[in-house]
Amino acid sequence: MIQEIIDNPNKNYVINGDAGTGKTVLLTHTVARLLTETTKRIAIVVQPNWEKTAKEIFKVYGLNNSHLSILTSTKLINGYIKTPNKFDVIIVDESHKMSRKYSKQHPNFNTVYQENFIDCLHHLECIQKIGKQIILMYDVLKVIRPANITREQFAEATKDYEYKYLTTQFRIQAPKGKSYTSDDYINGIKYLLYKDTGLLDKTSFNPNFDRDVFRDNSEDAYFGYFKEKPLKNLIDWIEDNRNYNPDHINRILGGLVEKWKQNDGKDSSITHWHEDDIKRRWNSTQENWINSKEMDTEDQIGSVFAVQGIDLNKVGVLIGNDLQVDEEGKLYAEESNFHNVNGMFPQKDKTPETYFEFTLFVLNIYYVLLTRGIDGIRSGFWKNKEFMKHLENTLEIK
Structure with a gap:
C-alpha cells in the first residue's frame, strides 16, 4: 500500500481501519519512505492532544527534517493563510475528528474560515486546497462530538478518493492457547x-x-x-x-x-x-x-x-x-x-x-x-x- 501511495502522487486516499489495525503505523512508515526517497514537503495533521508526542516520536526516529511539519489542522490552515505555500503530501491522522464549521466549539477551530477558505464547510475542505496529495486515516466509529465533520460531509469530500481497508488487528493480543482471537x-x-x-x-x-x-x-x-x-x-x-x-x-x-x-x-x-x-x-x-x-x-x-x-x-x-x-x-x-x-x-x-x-x-x-x-x-x-x-x-x- 505504501508503494502504491508513493507511485501515485496525483491520487488521494482514505485508509479505513478499526481500532488497532495499524493506521498510525502505516502513517509513520509512509512518511519515513517519503522523507528518505523524495524531497517532498510533507505535513502530518494530528489531534491537539497528540501533537507534542508525535513530534517527539518522529524526532526519536530521526525524521524531524525541514521537509516535515507536524501540526494540528487549525495551525496548518492558519499557517497557509499567512504564507501560502502548498505541501506535496498531507497525511491526516484520525481524520474522522476534523472540525466542521460549527458554533458550539472552541472559537479557535473556526478561525480558519477566512480569505480563500471563507466558504469552506469543514477543515478537510480547507486542507484539500493546501495539499497536492491527501491521505486520510479514518474510522467511522470514532466521531465523538457534534463539531466533528459529519459522515455525509466526509463522504462527499472524498467521493473521488481511493478507499483502502486495513483489517489485521495489531493492538489487541488475545492470550496464547485460547480458541478466540x-x-x-x-x-x-x-x-x-x-x-x-x-x-x-x-x-x-x-x-x-x-x-x-x-x-x-x-x-x-x-x-x-x-x-x-x-x-x-x-x-x-x-x-x-x-x-x-x-x-x-x-x-x-x-x-x-x-x-x-x-x-x-x-x-x-x-x-x-x-x-x-x-x-x-x-x-x-x-x-x-x-x-x-x-x-x-x-x-x-x-x-x-x-x-x-x-x-x-x-x-x-x-x-x-x-x-x-x-x-x-x-x-x-x-x-x-x-x-x-x-x-x-x-x-x-x-x-x-x-x-x-x-x-x-x-x-x-x-x-x-x-x-x-x-x-x-x-x-x-x-x-x-x-x-x-x-x-x-x-x-x-x-
Whole structure:
C-alpha cells in the first residue's frame, strides 16, 4: 500500500481501519519512505492532544527534517493563510475528528474560515486546497462530538478518493492457547454497541465472531467484568497486574458521566469518582496524560480525550448510565447523565436525527475506551446494572 501511495502522487486516499489495525503505523512508515526517497514537503495533521508526542516520536526516529511539519489542522490552515505555500503530501491522522464549521466549539477551530477558505464547510475542505496529495486515516466509529465533520460531509469530500481497508488487528493480543482471537473481541464489541445503528456494514464487521472471548472466566481471559463495586474491583485488578508487571502501563478509563471543570486538573484535592471511601479524580491533563509527572497520574480516571490513539496494557472501563436500554432492548444515550457540554447538540439544533447522532457519539466513546487494551480489558458498571444485563444477553454470556 505504501508503494502504491508513493507511485501515485496525483491520487488521494482514505485508509479505513478499526481500532488497532495499524493506521498510525502505516502513517509513520509512509512518511519515513517519503522523507528518505523524495524531497517532498510533507505535513502530518494530528489531534491537539497528540501533537507534542508525535513530534517527539518522529524526532526519536530521526525524521524531524525541514521537509516535515507536524501540526494540528487549525495551525496548518492558519499557517497557509499567512504564507501560502502548498505541501506535496498531507497525511491526516484520525481524520474522522476534523472540525466542521460549527458554533458550539472552541472559537479557535473556526478561525480558519477566512480569505480563500471563507466558504469552506469543514477543515478537510480547507486542507484539500493546501495539499497536492491527501491521505486520510479514518474510522467511522470514532466521531465523538457534534463539531466533528459529519459522515455525509466526509463522504462527499472524498467521493473521488481511493478507499483502502486495513483489517489485521495489531493492538489487541488475545492470550496464547485460547480458541478466540483479537478480531473476535473487536467484532463482539462492535456488535454489542452498534447492532441497531446501521453502521456495522460501514466497517469490516464479521458477525461470526467467537463469543467465547466474552465467556472466558479464567484469570488470564482477555475480557471480563465485575458485577459489584466497579471502582474497587477495577483498581484491585489493575494494581495486581502492576505488581507482577511493573513495566506495564495500565489505566482505568470512564465514560463522561461524572462532572469535570477545566480548572479541576490543577487541584489534586478535587475528586470526581466516589465509591464508599474510594475517591479518584479525572485525568489532570489531556495532552500526553500517560506520561504526566503528577504523583497520582496512575490513579486518575482517564477520559476519552486523554487516550485516543494511545495503547495501554491492561485497561479497566467504567461504563456509565449515559448509555441506557429502551423497551425494545436497543441502546440510547441519556443526556441528563452525560457531562460534556460540547458533546451535545444545542437545544435549537435538536431533532430525531441529531438525537440519533448524539447516541452514536456516546457509543463511539465507549468503543474507543474498550479498544485501548493490549493485554486485557475489564469492565465495571457505574450506576448502570441494566447495561450489564444488556451485555450478557447480547453476547450470550449466560
